Amino acid sequence: MAKKIYLGMIGDIMHPGLINIIREGAKYGDLIVGLFTDKAIANHKRLPYLSYEQRKRVIENIKGVSEVVPQDDWSYIPNLKKYKPDYIIHGDDWKSGNEQELRQEVFEVMNEQGGRVIEVPYTKGIDSSSLDKEIKSIGTTPDIRLKSLRRLIKAKPIVRILEAHDGLCGLIIENLEIKKGLKNASFDGMWSSSLTDSTSKGKPDIEAVDLTTRMQDLNNILECTTKPIIFDGDTGGKIEHFVFTVRTLERNGISAIIIEDKVGLKKNSLFGTDAVQTQDSIEGFCNKIRAGKNALITKDFMIISRIESLIAGKPVSDALERAFAYVEAGADGVMIHSKNKSGEDIKEFCFAFREKHPLVPIVVVPTTYSQIYEEELCSWGVNIVIYANHMLRAAYPAMVKAATSILENERAAEAGEYCMPIKEILELIPGTK
Numbered sequence: 001m002a003k004k005i006y007l008g009m010i011g012d013i014m015h016p017g018l019i020n021i022i023r024e025g026a027k028y029g030d031l032i033v034g035l036f037t038d039k040a041i042a043n044h045k046r047l048p049y050l051s052y053e054q055r056k057r058v059i060e061n062i063k064g065v066s067e068v069v070p071q072d073d074w075s076y077i078p079n080l081k082k083y084k085p086d087y088i089i090h091g092d093d094w095k096s097g098n099e100q101e102l103r104q105e106v107f108e109v110m111n112e113q114g115g116r117v118i119e120v121p122y123t124k125g126i127d128s129s130s131l132d133k134e135i136k137s138i139g140t141t142p143d144i145r146l147k148s149l150r151r152l153i154k155a156k157p158i159v160r161i162l163e164a165h166d167g168l169c170g171l172i173i174e175n176l177e178i179k180k181g182l183k184n185a186s187f188d189g190m191w192s193s194s195l196t197d198s199t200s201k202g203k204p205d206i207e208a209v210d211l212t213t214r215m216q217d218l219n220n221i222l223e224c225t226t227k228p229i230i231f232d233g234d235t236g237g238k239i240e241h242f243v244f245t246v247r248t249l250e251r252n253g254i255s256a257i258i259i260e261d262k263v264g265l266k267k268n269s270l271f272g273t274d275a276v277q278t279q280d281s282i283e284g285f286c287n288k289i290r291a292g293k294n295a296l297i298t299k300d301f302m303i304i305s306r307i308e309s310l311i312a313g314k315p316v317s318d319a320l321e322r323a324f325a326y327v328e329a330g331a332d333g334v335m336i337h338s339k340n341k342s343g344e345d346i347k348e349f350c351f352a353f354r355e356k357h358p359l360v361p362i363v364v365v366p367t368t369y370s371q372i373y374e375e376e377l378c379s380w381g382v383n384i385v386i387y388a389n390h391m392l393r394a395a396y397p398a399m400v401k402a403a404t405s406i407l408e409n410e411r412a413a414e415a416g417e418y419c420m421p422i423k424e425i426l427e428l429i430p431g432t433k
């Protein structure tokens with residue numbers, strides 16, 4: 001009987017290095033490719049451009065590959081135990097860097113099972129990570145970007161979104177990555193906030209900045225990023241206008257719009273009952289959701305209904321009644337908002353909502369209950385956490401400090417400590433030189 005050899009791969013960007021390792025592996029027997037699923041990848045790297053099925057089609061047609069099976073975990077161990085290969089093959093690049101522990105456990109399990117680990121010299125000058133950087137500089141397509149939010153919701157325990165009001169915020173969210181033990185942490189996408197879009201223009205958050213203006217800013221973000229964007233659609237406006245809004249966003253590759261169930265002059269929710277917050281009737285808001293869904297071209301764009309009951313001082317039972325009706329009307333998810341500092345009302349809502357709808361995505365915006373960790377939100381059943389205003393709030397105090405310092409000192413030297421170095425700003429944007 002032919003020997004079995006296992007090769008794990010993401011297989012998103014094909015290059016000669018991968019063909020080399022497939023060839024080498026096939027010399028030992030039947031080559032099983034363990035193809036990483038979105039779920040296996042999501043906590044470690046960005047999602048592949050191609051879906052699992054698309055990558056599978058490519059890999060299973062490469063000469064030397066006998067079979068493609070899903071690898072659902074970043075660790076090789078579950079599949080090594082399941083398929084019990086005689087060999088596993090891997091590039092020798094995992095001897096250094098943060099894959100060393102993965103390598104260690106693979107050796108242990110292969111030894112236990114009487115198998116062997118084959119390490120092949122890494123093909124110099126070409127690897128998926130540097131190709132990935134180059135692809136990023138080319139950008140993405142509206143279609144791939146649009147779909148990526150639904151994929152992330154499926155693949156990740158919780159999707160982490162940060163507010164972006166300009167291209168610079170977009171670049172930070174796109175590129176910032178920190179190491180946390182064996183994992184990398186990064187943001188999954190961007191929130192186009194009505195509060196920060198308005199504030200950055202010196203306007204109040206009352207739907208005074210029109211869609212055309214907001215699209216101009218969004219376009220700057222779209223040009224320099226590839227991650228998904230969730231658009232804060234305020235009340236969605238008149239139904240007759242809303243249908244055009246969803247189409248514009250969908251056409252531009254935005255993944256979702258969140259609309260809140262309020263009518264009249266919209267005031268920011270964080271005023272709570274200090275401002276008049278008039279909610280739409282359930283029927284009226286359901287009609288808006290239905291009209292939006294009917295206007296869409298794709299099945300991928302999400303219309304998420306935002307429930308303002310807790311903001312308006314009403315009980316969780318009112319929020320639930322509305323949430324159930326909105327989902328019935330076709331909403332692709334719900335956002336529950338509150339300005340309560342404990343987060344208890346949100347938790348109560350999430351548990352009750354989850355009993356009826358185990359899978360409909362829940363979105364939260366923990367601005368006032370910011371002490372709650374993502375892991376806890378996740379345990380309540382939350383799918384998306386939005387940090388809704390932090391880039392603008394972080395920038396403003398630094399700008400005031402720098403301006404104050406110049407006034408106090410009548411020169412700019414002292415303001416330097418609040419500013420990024422000139423060298424850094426010149427190197428920040430590729431092509432500046």
Ligand code: SPV
Binds near residue numbers: 194232
């Ligand atoms: C926004 O960011 O504009 C929001 C969230 O809608 S909140 O400001 O909390 O209402």
Ligand code: MG
Binds near residue numbers: 193194195232234
């Ligand atoms: Mg808003």
